[in-house]
Amino acid sequence: DVKVTQSSRYLVKRTGEKVFLECVQDMDHENMFWYRQDPGLGLRLIYFSYDVKMKEKGDIPEGYSVSREKKERFSLILESASTNQTSMYLCASTPLGLETQYFGPGTRLLVL
Amino acid sequence: AQSVTQPDIHITVSEGASLELRCNYSYGATPYLFWYVQSPGQGLQLLLKYFSGDTLVQGIKGFEAEFKRSQSSFNLRKPSVHWSDAAEYFCAVGGGAQKLVFGQGTRLTINP
Numbered sequence: 001d002v003k004v005t006q007s008s009r010y011l012v013k014r015t016g017e018k019v020f021l022e023c024v025q026d027m028d029h030e031n032m033f034w035y036r037q038d039p040g041l042g043l044r045l046i047y048f049s050y051d052v053k054m055k056e057k058g059d060i061p062e063g064y065s066v067s068r069e070k071k072e073r074f075s076l077i078l079e080s081a082s083t084n085q086t087s088m089y090l091c092a093s094t095p096l097g098l099e100t101q102y103f104g105p106g107t108r109l110l111v112l
Numbered sequence: 113a114q115s116v117t118q119p120d121i122h123i124t125v126s127e128g129a130s131l132e133l134r135c136n137y138s139y140g141a142t143p144y145l146f147w148y149v150q151s152p153g154q155g156l157q158l159l160l161k162y163f164s165g166d167t168l169v170q171g172i173k174g175f176e177a178e179f180k181r182s183q184s185s186f187n188l189r190k191p192s193v194h195w196s197d198a199a200e201y202f203c204a205v206g207g208g209a210q211k212l213v214f215g216q217g218t219r220l221t222i223n224p
Contacts, residue, residue: 043156101154
């Protein structure tokens with residue numbers, strides 16, 4: 001079974017803090033994705049990566065950055081957290097050439 | 113650009129009743145279509161997918177979906193729901209660069 005893990009299930013941070021959300025997949029997938037999920041808006045793509053050290057902006061990249069130094073790990077960084085970044089963050093991965101995405105359990109982030 | 117619409121934000125059905133969740137998509141070519149389910153506090157789990165071939169697709173947990181090109185729809189059905197089916201359901205379309213576009217989600221409540 002594909003396993004995608006996220007470093008925290010719940011996180012509380014203060015406005016202005018730098019926040020790291022970590023995602024690790026154990027199936028040697030090339031592609032990894034970060035989404036945020038908000039009620040009534042579904043999932044929106046923040047960033048994705050096709051390979052190590054590669055990244056592409058999604059639909060809502062403002063206020064976020066990412067890092068992919070190793071194939072299995074994809075980090076989402078909030079350089080200076082703001083209250084409007086309070087959300088559920090979901091990581092996903094997929095092998096090259098396939099469309100089916102496999103999701104982690106999510107990190108619920110609260111920014112105070 | 114691709115888009116997905118789930119017209120029903122919230123649906124309530126009685127246990128044992130049949131279920132249909134609606135999904136309409138917009139995409140220029142033949143789409144890849146997906147239904148995912150999210151139980152409370154969890155990540156997304158793939159229910160079923162359509163890539164090509166038979167337009168009636170069987171998935172896990174007794175769900176099925178039918179691709180209707182003429183209606184740009186991919187509705188999810190289940191003949192008899194169980195209390196454990198209470199969750200949020202997301203329809204998604206993919207069709208390029210292995211990205212997915214998600215609908216807003218439909219929350220399903222089951223009455224005993």
